[in-house]
Amino acid sequence: EVQLVESGGGVVQPGGSLRLSCAASGFTFSDHYMDWVRQAPGKGLEWVGRIRKRGNRYTTEYGASVKGRFTISRDDSKNSLYLQMNSLRTEDTAVYYCARAGYGDGDYWGQGTLVTVSS
Amino acid sequence: DIQMTQSPSSLSASVGDRVTITCRASQGITNYLVWFQQKPGKAPKSLIYVASNLQSGVPSRFSGSGSGTNFTLTISTLQPEDFATYYCLQYNSYPRTFGQGTKVEI
Helix, strand or coil, rough: CEEEEEEECCEECCCEEEEEEEEEEEEEEEHEEEEEEEHHHHHHCEEEEEECCCHHHCCCCCCCCCCCCCCEEHHHHHHHHEEECCCHHHHHHHEEEEEEEEEEEEEEEECCEEEEEEC | CCCCEEECCCEEECCCEEEEEEEEECCCCCEEEEEEECCCCCCCCCEEEECCCEEECCCCCCCEEEEEEEEEEEEEECHHHCCCEEEEEECCCCCCCCCCCCEEHH
């Protein structure tokens, strides 16, 4: 069974940093591109970014609102995906989901982890 | 960036109704479109990919169609568990972009 489990969310002050993790199981993690998607309270879904697999040199893509502040990485030996978030703003407050790209983007999702940016 | 416009933003329906939700892309995306269902407090669930392929385990009352810029999600006979918010996502190009969502209410 495919499972994605996010962790690392919490409360952080504006300008601060936070690192989210996503632990994957039930599939060959190294074979898949992986995404981060977020959802602000009461709002719609926003794509944060993607990391490709080893064969594509682990290259990344980012949404405009996070580019230059957020970094996506992965450790295939640990079946884990990461999101390093720096220079956090109040508008980054959201539930952050990791999602697998397989049968289309987002064929499996984690349960999400809440990040609150507040002073 | 490609803009995805869903309509309607919300709708009221009854069990047994046929429901149609549309998604329009600001430029052609061939058929690189996914439909998701999201229930309150839960992660989105993929229903349909490449515009018309049903994900494994998704009931056959869900169907998708379209290509280019105009896409449709149809629920043939609405069931109680289908009351949720539905999103489209284009994955033709970066950045990926979602529609704003359609809330299906009783």
